[in-house]
Amino acid sequence: MKLRQNTFLGLYVFMVLLDLLTGYFHFQGMRQFTKPLILLTLILLFGICGSRLDKKIYRYTLMALLFSLTGDILLLYDHLSPLYFMLGLIAFLLAHISYSVVFLIQGKIVLKQEIRFVAVSLLAYGIALFMVLQDNLGTLKVPVIIYILGILIMTITAFGRKDLVDYTSFKLVFMGALFFILSDSILAVNKFLVAIPGSHFLVMGTYATAQYLMVRGLLTGDQKLN
Incomplete structure (x- = not known):
């Protein structure tokens, strides 16, 4: 299983690098193939x-992966x-909802100090980002x-x-979710506020990392601890 996942990782990295290069050289025709191949590889894995x-x-x-591909x-x-952006936003919102269902099946939201701190911190970040962009x-x-x-x-x-799943699984999934926020933040700032040099590399690099970490985390271990 580990060998198979490592083989897919090599293929996944290749697909990501291929898309980064086509984006860098503005080969938009090729990107219609290279960008979907990233998620298709992950879906296959x-x-x-x-x-x-x-x-x-x-x-x-x-x-979640199919909505992300869409x-x-x-x-x-x-x-x-603008309709394409709106529909893309809806597709990714459905992906986040699907991921949330998965995480709720495996875990639970208990209002401990730790999770309250995380929730408040994330909410504060979300409000700050919206205020900058509004x-x-x-x-x-x-x-x-x-969204x-x-x-x-x-x-x-x-x-x-x-504490409800294998720690490595928890760490990978949570880091993936944070990378997803980072990717979307860069995309939003670049689209609505100011052009960011190398935004294509930053957005796709963090996005591909996010998706892979969450999938790898879910595959690493799903047994709840008793």
């Missing part, structure tokens, strides 16, 4: 290696119409608020797995 997991976890994780494809065309969001203010809440809830539920 989870589809094969994740079949041993609880059926609900397996199904909802696949749903979002990736839609955002390739957001320069053509003047440039136009009609997207409400959708962006809903921010969605990704924050996903990250909080990821933290809720702490």
Whole structure:
């Protein structure tokens, strides 16, 4: 199993590097293939290696990955119409909801001081990010608020797995969720506030890292501790 996952990791890294290069050289035609291949590789990995997991976890994780793939494809065309960005936002929101369901199945939200601190910190960050962006969001203010809440809830539920699953699994999944927030933050600032040099590398690099860490974390161990 470990050998198989490491083989897929090599393939995954290759697909990510290929997409980074096509983006760097502005080969938009090629990106229609290279960008979806990132998630398709991850879906293949989870589809094969994740079949041993609880059926609900397996199904909802696949749903999260498929919604993410849909979002990736839609955002390739957001320069053509704002509708593509909106639909991409909805697709990723559904991905976060699906991931949240997985994390709630494996963990629980107990209002301990530790999780309260994480929740308040994440909420403060979300509010600060929205305040910075709000003047440039136009009609997207409400959708962006809903999306921010969605990704924050996903990250909080990821933290809720702490002490209830294998520690390595918890750590990988929670780090993946934080990388997801980082990726979306860079994308949002670059799109609505100011152009960030190398934004393509930063957004796709952190996004690919986020997705892989969460999938690898779920595959690492799903047994609750008694």
